[in-house]
Amino acid sequence: MPQGQPSVVPDDGLTTRQRRNRPLLAVHTGVGKGKSTAAFGLALRAWNQGWPIGVFQFVKSAKWRVGEERALRVLGASGEGGTVAWHKMGEGWSWVQRDIESSEEAAREGWEQVRRDLAAETYRLYVLDEFTYPMHWGWVDTDEVVETLRNRPGTQHVVITGRNAPEALLDAADLVTEMAKVKHPMDTGQKGQRGIEW
Template identity: 45%
Template sequence: MEIEAPPTERGSPKAEGERRGLVLVHTGNGKGKSTAAFGLALRAFGRGKKVHIFQFMKVPSARFGEHRLFEQIGLPIEGLGDGFSWKSRDLDHSAALALAGWQKAESLIRAGEHFLIVLDEIAYPLRYGWVPLEPVLACLRERPSTVSVVLTGRQMPQELIDLADTVTEMALVKHHFQAGVPAQRGIED
């Protein structure tokens, strides 16, 4: 590692534009997409902002770590699906749940009452054709200017990347699973 001097002056000019709602995308094959979205949700909620999290691949009865904490602090998190496709017993049912979930999320986005809405793992139902892309793009373009939306998932459609204000790609450098270490509660749930 090379040691460097800390900066003593601002590295970039201060933004002078108007504050507005943003579209943020967290994609890529690395770990941390949902975790980063939950961090933004906590940051906004901690500032007294109205936040809602939709999880497109989690079941409504899910009790992962984030569900337990968010329930304790009163941050709404809602499972819309029936698990990942390889666990589904009926993919037509999975598709119907995803579409109904999108309609619920779209309604909340368009209502304009929330500061931040998280669409966790929405890339999967989009890629599988369960949720049509055009209505999602239209909703994001037409949403009230005060609403920010975070979308997560691997292989996010290019159209969403193009529309977004901020896109972060989580790159896989190394993962414990490659060394045979299984998922860890509190790390991956």
């Protein structure tokens, strides 16, 4: 998409530079493909800027994101760009020392760590992959998430992906993209394939 010009010049007392570097909350939602892939594509830009990146994968699956994870780990270890910390719910969050009984508890533990990292300004970009679901299911309180994100210190960008993004989250977001399914191979009987779906 061309960079373009803003359609409104806001009367907020900020300089262009200040406004330009405002922390962004982006949400990729909808039932189409590309919500998470676009978030990881964004992580490539952040890596190129030398930013520390924190990925929190709020899904449990052996196959999901294996390609993205390996690529971002190689990039993070290359010493040429930013660092990458990859946290996976499926294997138990690494910072949790005891067994977690339920996915609900695991999701809450993940969010608590995100909160701590936001407070400590640990990362410059947070990818909260599939994080809409714990909110949608009521496992994590959406109002608390919104409140925390609104008040986060410094310049920390946050991208949240997944279907069924709660309205309050969309209201709080600076950038919302809906990935709409126009046509999908599964409609004609094709199953997911390696290199494409994972």
